[in-house]
Amino acid sequence: GENVEQHPSTLSVQEGDSAVIKCTYSDSASNYFPWYKQELGKGPQLIIDIRSNVGEKKDQRIAVTLNKTAKHFSLHITETQPEDSAVYFCAARDQGGGSYIPTFGRGTSLIVHP
Amino acid sequence: EAGVVQSPRYKIIEKKQPVAFWCNPISGHNTLYWYRQNLGQGPELLIRYENEEAVDDSQLPKDRFSAERLKGVDSTLKIQPAELGDSAVYLCASSSRGTSYEQYFGPGTRLTVT
Numbered sequence: 001g002e003n004v005e006q007h008p009s010t011l012s013v014q015e016g017d018s019a020v021i022k023c024t025y026s027d028s029a030s031n032y033f034p035w036y037k038q039e040l041g042k043g044p045q046l047i048i049d050i051r052s053n054v055g056e057k058k059d060q061r062i063a064v065t066l067n068k069t070a071k072h073f074s075l076h077i078t079e080t081q082p083e084d085s086a087v088y089f090c091a092a093r094d095q096g097g098g099s100y101i102p103t104f105g106r107g108t109s110l111i112v113h114p
Numbered sequence: 115e116a117g118v119v120q121s122p123r124y125k126i127i128e129k130k131q132p133v134a135f136w137c138n139p140i141s142g143h144n145t146l147y148w149y150r151q152n153l154g155q156g157p158e159l160l161i162r163y164e165n166e167e168a169v170d171d172s173q174l175p176k177d178r179f180s181a182e183r184l185k186g187v188d189s190t191l192k193i194q195p196a197e198l199g200d201s202a203v204y205l206c207a208s209s210s211r212g213t214s215y216e217q218y219f220g221p222g223t224r225l226t227v228t
Contacts, residue, residue: 004156034216043118043205043219044157089156100145100215101170104156 002027006105019077021108023090030092038087080112118220126226132194135223139208149205196227
């Protein structure tokens with residue numbers, strides 16, 4: 001089955017700095033890579049995703065990159081703000097497999113200091 | 115549009131007691147998922163329903179866990195008897211073909227077994 005590794009487990013930055021979270025996956029059949037943000041006491045919320053036919057995707061201050069050859073993908077947050085503080089999860093899924101079940105990384109706790 | 119609703123939000127029980135969690139998915143979402151999230155980890159799938167049929171329950175500990183989705187809408191997850199190791203957050207999510215099976219999570223139920 002799929003195995004997703006996520007680093008770092010904790011990331012502390014100053015407000016305005018950039019933050020980068022990296023993930024690797026093992027199953028070459030995976031072709032959909034969502035990122036979730038989980039705030040305290042809430043469920044994970046999808047913030048951005050990328051499909052295997054795209055190398056990069058941006059949405060305002062966040063961007064994701066995908067390297068299928070190396071089987072790794074990354075989340076980039078620019079101009080971080082205190083409200084970006086949360087746990088971020090990457091995931092990998094085979095959209096054509098029929099199960100639509102993502103495998104999640106262990107999460108990165110992002111702390112943005114004002 | 116209302117999101118995924120779960121209740122209760124918190125539950126504290128003694129080991130060997132039964133417990134039940136309830137989930138109401140987003141209207142029109144035919145796929146429903148139950149996940150368990152241990153502290154410091156990503157969600158792990160317990161069971162997936164397509165309408166009222168359980169189509170992926172390989173990770174559900176069937177000796178003590180059970181689930182149902184009788185009319186293809188609401189779902190209940192039950193543990194009987196609970197063990198100390200069952201302490202976790204139980205997340206419900208739903209999705210539909212119309213949203214490419216992107217999963218929308220509820221806030222979760224935090225279970226503490228003493």
